[in-house]
Amino acid sequence: GSNISITIENFKYYCSCYRQYRLNEFNRQINYIQQGLYSIIPYYYLNLFTAKELEEAVCGKDQIDIELLKRNTLYGGDYNKNSPPIERFWIVPM
Structure with a gap:
């Protein structure tokens, strides 16, 4: 898409594609981290924690x-x- 000019006609499409790109650009890295975490702590145990509780368990209290x-x-x-x-x-x- 870097060679395509943005016009009034394709602006909404460009925004949609860009949003999808930004929302998914780190999916592969996140999946690797997730797989590593699940290899240590099964998913069903992690599911018992809220995001804040998990952050505190991993990072400690602020x-x-x-x-x-x-x-x-x-x-x-x-x-x-x-x-x-x-x-x-x-x-x-x-």
């Missing part, structure tokens, strides 16, 4: 609970929660 991390962090050696390097460490993510 916000990290720093206080939860601080309460559950174990320090080794001469370090504890009041050690100056540790106090400075916890300033960064906040």
Whole structure:
């Protein structure tokens, strides 16, 4: 289609073809990803999740609970929660 001029007569057809192209341009890649995912987790299990739940399971939460991390962090050696390097460490993510 790059050699065909767009005219008033073919504009709707061009738009329809372009829309179809854009909607389907990544189908092959998506199918490969889907096949790989289904080889690890069967479709019927994935179907139990919403899109948001699946995203969270794969990517993790978008916000990290720093206080939860601080309460559950174990320090080794001469370090504890009041050690100056540790106090400075916890300033960064906040």
